[in-house]
Structure formats: structure tokens, C-alpha cells
Amino acid sequence: MAEPVQEAIHAMEAYTGAEKGYRRAHSRGLVFRATFTPSPDARGLTTAEHFQGPPIRTLVRLSNAAGSPHAGDRVSPTRGRVLGLAVRFTLPSGGFATWAAANIPVFLVRTPEEFVQLTTAQRPEGEKRKPNPLRLLGYLATHLSTLRGIKGVAQLKPTPSFAHERFNGIHAYHLVDAHGQRRTFRYRWVPLAGPATLSEAEAAERPEQYLLDEIRERVSRERVSWDLELQLAQPGDPTHDATRAWPEDRPLVTVGRLVLERPYEDQRESEQFVFDPTGVVPGIELSDDPILRFRSQVYRESHHRRSQETKPEPKPADLGQ
Numbered sequence: 001m002a003e004p005v006q007e008a009i010h011a012m013e014a015y016t017g018a019e020k021g022y023r024r025a026h027s028r029g030l031v032f033r034a035t036f037t038p039s040p041d042a043r044g045l046t047t048a049e050h051f052q053g054p055p056i057r058t059l060v061r062l063s064n065a066a067g068s069p070h071a072g073d074r075v076s077p078t079r080g081r082v083l084g085l086a087v088r089f090t091l092p093s094g095g096f097a098t099w100a101a102a103n104i105p106v107f108l109v110r111t112p113e114e115f116v117q118l119t120t121a122q123r124p125e126g127e128k129r130k131p132n133p134l135r136l137l138g139y140l141a142t143h144l145s146t147l148r149g150i151k152g153v154a155q156l157k158p159t160p161s162f163a164h165e166r167f168n169g170i171h172a173y174h175l176v177d178a179h180g181q182r183r184t185f186r187y188r189w190v191p192l193a194g195p196a197t198l199s200e201a202e203a204a205e206r207p208e209q210y211l212l213d214e215i216r217e218r219v220s221r222e223r224v225s226w227d228l229e230l231q232l233a234q235p236g237d238p239t240h241d242a243t244r245a246w247p248e249d250r251p252l253v254t255v256g257r258l259v260l261e262r263p264y265e266d267q268r269e270s271e272q273f274v275f276d277p278t279g280v281v282p283g284i285e286l287s288d289d290p291i292l293r294f295r296s297q298v299y300r301e302s303h304h305r306r307s308q309e310t311k312p313e314p315k316p317a318d319l320g321q
């Protein structure tokens with residue numbers, strides 16, 4: 001296996017609070033049954049089968065990005081957490097297509113090597129087990145591109161609900177239509193509930209972990225949905241650098257709507273699922289972003305390890321009950 005994959009997994013296991021039996025990132029989450037309904041506009045852009053017409057049965061995993069399953073859903077009353085929305089589309093021909101997105105505008109690093117360096121630079125040290133700011137500054141001094149990602153993470157506010165978060169696919173992909181025309185895009189899940197944040201006082205009142213209970217309860221009483229928007233690139237927009245956003249004036253096309261239905265009935269089973277961001281089908285192609293293919297390998301290794309480990313018995317609430 002490629003060396004950087006093992007190094008990345010090692011860095012996550014050693015420095016992010018990852019626990020045996022859990023995902024090495026986004027360890028705490030809940031899977032929902034959902035429906036994805038493609039819009040008529042989608043068909044003209046891609047031959048991908050889940051965009052051709054009838055609603056598609058989908059699984060959605062909402063997660064806290066932390067390595068530790070015990071991490072809080074906000075860093076402090078004024079700072080939120082990175083959160084994830086992963087999907088698995090059931091294809092009409094059998095099999096699945098998968099994606100995984102996060103509520104940050106850009107990623108922190110451009111290459112697998114930078115991921116290992118940054119994760120290692122943030123390692124907890126000393127008696128208090130805190131990261132050494134000088135080490136991080138040393139990394140940043142030679143990697144200014146990471147500042148954009150750090151700003152995005154630092155600007156996250158505590159959220160009342162996953163239902164108010166926008167999740168970005170971050171990497172570039174290509175659409176291929178029936179005539180073979182290719183268009184480059186990035187995707188985002190835009191919440192129909194609109195954006196919302198908690199005030200400092202409201203956030204201070206929330207328990208450390210509140211988001212999974214909140215979303216389970218919300219889904220039982222109202223429709224929770226996101227529109228899938230594609231941002232179409234113009235020539236010259238970078239496809240290989242996840243730390244750089246494209247200008248906001250690029251055209252956006254809404255290609256479908258995702259609606260949560262109910263928690264998946266067997267959360268033990270769904271904890272075994274892997275939401276690989278390279279899980280595309282004909283009609284969608286991967287870009288040259290080196291992080292995209294690397295993620296696929298790292299997720300496979302994370303799954304390999306966690307599926308061979310004994311996980312502590314989860315709380316009933318985490319089993320979708």
C-alpha cells in the first residue's frame with residue numbers, strides 16, 4: 001500500500017483522538033434513509049443514471065468531523081465544528097454512487113503529503129496535551145495556502161442544526177452529457193431551512209453533543225432537505241487545488257433535492273458503510289485533484305482497520321432508537 005496512506009492513518013490515529021472501532025475521522029454520526037429527486041435540468045448535463053428521472057433511494061450520514069467520538073459539537077460557545085454530510089445513492093441498475101461533503105468552503109491542504117505534515121504539526125504535546133502553536137506556525141510559514149482553510153474552519157459558528165448547514169463537495173468533478181460534452185463542476189448541498197447560527201448564550205446552554213439528537217427529533221416532525229447545486233467552472237478555474245474556491249459569480253445549476261425520511265433502522269450495520277468521494281458512475285468523472293483519489297485509499301484503510309476492531313457498545317440513541 002502506498003506509503004502516504006499509512007502515514008495519514010497513523011497521523012490521525014496518533015493525533016486526532018481517533019478510537020478503536022470508529023472511523024478515523026467523522027467518527028460520530030447517524031445514518032438516515034432519504035430520497036433524492038433529480039431536477040429536469042440534470043438530464044441535459046450528465047448521463048449519470050441517478051440524475052435521469054425518478055426519485056432515488058438514498059442513505060445520508062450526518063457527522064461530526066472530529067476523530068474522537070466524544071468530541072463536542074462545538075469547539076466553544078463562539079466556535080462551531082466541522083460537520084459532514086455523506087450520501088449513498090442507490091442506482092437503478094444496482095450498486096451505489098457515493099459522495100462526502102463538509103460545511104467548510106475549502107480544504108486545508110493541497111496534497112497527501114501536506115495532510116500528513118499538517119496533522120503532525122497539530123499533535124498534542126506536554127502535560128496538558130495541547131498542540132504547540134509554534135509547530136503549527138512553522139508549517140503555515142511554508143504553506144500559506146493552508147491559511148484559507150484555517151480561516152474557513154475558524155469562522156464556523158455553533159449551529160442549531162445540521163438542517164441549517166451548507167455542505168460543500170470541495171473537489172472538482174466533470175459532468176459528461178449525452179453528446180460527450182464535458183463540464184467541470186463543484187457541488188454543494190444547500191439547506192432549504194436557510195442558514196442559522198446560535199448566539200453565544202444559546203450555544204453555552206447546549207450539551208456538549210446535541211446535534212444528532214436534534215436532527216433525529218427534527219426529522220420526526222418536519223421535512224429536512226437540501227438542494228444539490230452545481231457550480232460550473234470557467235476555463236482556468238483550478239481543478240487540482242482544494243484550498244482554492246472558485247469565484248462566486250460562476251453559474252449555479254440546481255440538479256436535485258435531498259429529503260431525509262427517518263433514521264436508518266440498523267445503525268450498527270450502517271456504521272460499516274464507506275462513503276467514498278470517488279464513488280462516481282459514467283456521466284460523472286473525477287478531476288485531477290490529488291486529494292480526491294487519496295481520500296478513497298485512506299477511507300478504505302480506515303474501514304479495514306475499524307471493521308477488525310471491537311467497538312464499545314454504543315448508546316441506544318446512537319443506534320437510531
Ligand code: HEM
Pocket residue numbers: 008022023024025026029061062063083084085086100101102107111112115168169170171242273274275291294295298299300302303306
Ligand atoms: C487528505 C484529505 C482527507 C483525509 C485523509 C480524510 C480522512 C477521512 C477518514 C479516514 C474518514 C473515515 C472513513 C471511514 O472510515 O469510512 C473520513 C470521513 C469523512 N470525510 Fe474525510 N478526509 C480528507 C478530506 C476530506 C474532505 C476534503 C472532505 C469534504 C469535502 C471530507 C469529508 C469527510 C466526510 C463527510 C466523512 C464522513 C463520511 C461518513 O459519514 O462515513 N474529508 N475522512
